Each structure stands twice: as C-alpha cells, then as structure tokens.
Amino acid sequence: MDSHIVERYDDTAVNCLTGSYSILAGIAGRPVEEQAVFERGDGYLFQAGLDESGYPEYIFPVEEAGALGMTRSAFTVHKEPIDFGAPGAQLAALLERHRAVIVWVNTAHLNYADVYRDNAPYLHAVVVDGIADDHGHVNVHDSLVVDLKPFGCRALVTLDDLVGAASDRIRSEAHDAMGFFYAVSDDLATGTGASEDRDLGGVLTRQAERFFAEPRFREAIRRYQALCEECFAGPPERATHGARRLFHHASVLYAVPSLKLLARSLHAAGASEETLALHDATVRHWEAMGVLALRYEATSSPAVLKRITQRFDQLDEATVRLWESVAGRSA
Numbered sequence: 001m002d003s004h005i006v007e008r009y010d011d012t013a014v015n016c017l018t019g020s021y022s023i024l025a026g027i028a029g030r031p032v033e034e035q036a037v038f039e040r041g042d043g044y045l046f047q048a049g050l051d052e053s054g055y056p057e058y059i060f061p062v063e064e065a066g067a068l069g070m071t072r073s074a075f076t077v078h079k080e081p082i083d084f085g086a087p088g089a090q091l092a093a094l095l096e097r098h099r100a101v102i103v104w105v106n107t108a109h110l111n112y113a114d115v116y117r118d119n120a121p122y123l124h125a126v127v128v129d130g131i132a133d134d135h136g137h138v139n140v141h142d143s144l145v146v147d148l149k150p151f152g153c154r155a156l157v158t159l160d161d162l163v164g165a166a167s168d169r170i171r172s173e174a175h176d177a178m179g180f181f182y183a184v185s186d187d188l189a190t191g192t193g194a195s196e197d198r199d200l201g202g203v204l205t206r207q208a209e210r211f212f213a214e215p216r217f218r219e220a221i222r223r224y225q226a227l228c229e230e231c232f233a234g235p236p237e238r239a240t241h242g243a244r245r246l247f248h249h250a251s252v253l254y255a256v257p258s259l260k261l262l263a264r265s266l267h268a269a270g271a272s273e274e275t276l277a278l279h280d281a282t283v284r285h286w287e288a289m290g291v292l293a294l295r296y297e298a299t300s301s302p303a304v305l306k307r308i309t310q311r312f313d314q315l316d317e318a319t320v321r322l323w324e325s326v327a328g329r330s331a
Contacts, residue, residue: 003157003161004112005112005154007153013143015144017066017125018034018069019034020143025075035261035264037065038065040196041069042257043060043065043205044262045060046217047223049223052087056224057126058221058250059253063064072196074187074194075195077182080161080181083179086165088159091128091159092102095130100127101183102125103128105124109164109168110142110160111157112153121131121152123145127140135159136159140157158292175253200265205326214277225309240303241254244293246290246308247290259286260283266279282322285315288310288311289312292311297306
C-alpha cells in the first residue's frame with residue numbers, strides 16, 4: 001500500500017509542532033488549544049538564524065516553546081530515541097502506552113502530498129496515532145501542509161516512508177530534534193502537577209519582559225535583516241530564492257500567522273486599544289514586507305531592496321513599541 005491522504009480539511013495549525021502538541025493533548029483527553037501552547041510556552045517571541053538549507057529564517061524557538069507550553073499545561077513530555085533497527089515494534093509499544101506520538105521528519109519522504117514531493121525538503125512535525133497489525137503502515141495526522149492553500153490532513157503512510165523521513169537527518173539553527181518519538185502524559189490525571197494559573201495578561205507581560213531581557217529576541221529583526229542582506233548580496237539564484245524565503249517567513253509560515261494568533265490572545269487578555277493598534281501596525285508591516293520580497297524576487301531591483309531595508313527599520317521600531325505596550329512600559 002502506497003502512502004496517501006485519507007481525509008483533507010481546511011483547518012490548519014499555525015505551526016506543525018505546536019499544532020501536533022495540541023492534537024496529543026486532545027487524544028490524551030484534556031484538550032489544549034494551540035493558542036494556549038503559544039501563550040504558556042512564550043511562543044510569541046522570535047529569533048533569527050539559518051534554516052535547514054542555509055537561508056535566513058525568522059522563527060520562534062519551536063521545540064523550546066512547545067515543550068514549555070505543554071509543561072505549563074500540566075503535561076509531561078516524553079522523548080524516546082527511535083530504534084531504527086525495530087521501529088515498528090517500538091512504535092506499537094509507544095502507541096499502546098501513549099495513544100499517539102510526534103515525530104520530526106524530512107518532508108522529502110512524505111509521499112502522500114504532492115507539495116512534499118515537488119518542493120525542497122524541510123523539517124516538519126507530524127502525529128502518528130495508529131499502526132497496522134503487520135506494522136506495514138501507520139496513521140499520520142498532519143496539522144499543517146503548506147501548499148498554495150494550506151490544509152491539514154490524515155494520511156496512511158508506509159512504515160518505510162515514515163522511517164525514511166525520520167532517519168534522513170536535516171537540521172537548522174532552530175531545529176535539531178530528529179531521531180526521537182515524543183509523547184505526553186497528563187499530570188493532572190495522575191495528580192503530579194498543576195496547570196499554569198497565571199492570568200493571561202500576566203503571561204503576555206512575561207513574554208514582553210523576556211523580549212527586552214534576552215538579546216536573541218530583542219535583536220532578532222536586526223539579525224534577520226543582516227542575514228537577508230548577506231543573502232541578497234550573493235549569487236543571483238541564491239538572492240532570488242532568499243527573497244522567496246523572506247516572503248514565506250513574513251506572510252505564510254511565521255510572522256503574520258503568529259501575530260494573528262497573538263491578536264486573539266491580546267483580545268482575550270483585554271489589551272488596550274493602543275496595544276491592539278500597535279499590533280495591527282506590526283501585522284501591516286510584515287504583510288508589506290512579504291509583498292516587497294516578491295517584488296525583489298521578480299526584479300532584483302536596488303530600489304525595492306532599499307524599501308526592504310526601510311521596512312526592516314519600521315518593523316524593528318513597531319515590534320519594540322508593541323512589546324513596550326504589552327509590558328506596560330512608557331514608549
């Protein structure tokens with residue numbers, strides 16, 4: 001049996017790992033929304049680095065935020081090295097114990113979706129929540145397939161495809177967690193823990209204070225700018241691909257989707273009109289950056305590059321003002 005999609009749906013996660021953790025919590029019997037994982041895991045804070053292909057990326061610390069969000073939701077995260085000598089038996093035992101696991105994969109081996117087969121491979125997290133009696137295939141829940149129109153899906157995947165995807169190592173500065181199965185257990189059910197009970201305003205204020213206290217967050221936009229400018233100064237093919245990656249990070253994958261989730265958190269926390277206005281301005285700057293990135297990809301125009309530089313200046317200022325407002329600081 002070949003790997004193939006069984007069910008496709010429009011609802012997607014903001015991020016594949018945090019979305020996968022939300023799925024695990026639901027399977028465990030105590031749902032935790034992805035938004036809560038971001039809130040409790042300080043997932044609205046971004047850092048910059050290089051992705052798995054050596055291109056600039058602007059991304060929140062995914063593994064750190066996901067694990068922290070689940071821990072503060074009173075779940076224990078279990079991490080078990082994959083036994084590539086007997087992965088089927090190991091996976092069956094884990095599913096018997098935990099009902100579902102997360103695994104980081106190389107998308108080059110995910111043969112159930114054209115977008116994975118036809119594009120450059122990247123790191124991706126999926127949930128495995130079933131395995132055939134003969135260990136020939138597994139049931140996969142993919143919370144975010146980034147196609148022209150993103151979607152989520154359930155798929156039947158051959159064990160060979162899954163093992164190939166999990167063993168073909170790929171890493172970036174932000175991700176280096178391949179080679180493990182991840183599961184969760186509910187600490188509230190066993191009476192061994194308690195969920196974070198801080199008010200949402202306090203949770204967001206904590207993230208604001210971390211933004212100013214930790215250079216990796218405070219300097220992220222400037223570092224991302226420097227990495228992008230270095231990429232644009234390289235060979236034309238690298239520059240145009242880097243521009244496309246800037247578009248993806250700004251508008252499709254990370255900045256704008258995370259900010260839209262942050263809007264829901266800010267509204268739920270009763271944020272001030274000033275804070276909400278600053279948030280909306282930051283979103284507009286990132287959306288404009290995405291448009292400029294596409295223009296630069298198409299034209300390599302120095303005038304467009306100058307506008308990208310100006311937009312980075314505006315983004316840095318807007319982001320600082322937003323977190324100042326969330327923290328209750330004077331601008």
